[in-house]
Amino acid sequence: MVDDHFLLVCDDVPDDVVLTDPAIRVLYVARAVRRLTGLSLWRSKVLATQVPAAILVGVPQEGAEAAVTALREA
Incomplete structure (x- = not known):
């Protein structure tokens, strides 16, 4: 019986950006989300109002x- 052990080493652990509260400036936050993600303004506003929302997933630090x-x- 052969036991194989593998070790995975990652130099850069990907990070996630999660929006938890847009405060009272939802439109400004939606514009920032639009610039970051490339989504339409309408979809960015929906994403900014349905918190917590993952804005970016698996990006470098x-x-x-x-x-x-x-x-x-914003």
Whole structure:
């Protein structure tokens, strides 16, 4: 009987950007979501109002930090 063991090493662990609360500026947040995802303004607004919503999934850490900064500025 042969036991095989595998080790998976990932250098960059992908991050997810999740919107938890758009506050009172939903339209500004929807515009930021539109810029980040490329969705239409209508779909971005729906995504911004149905929280918690995953805006970006599996992005590198630098991209996730930039997205969070853009959403916080909105």
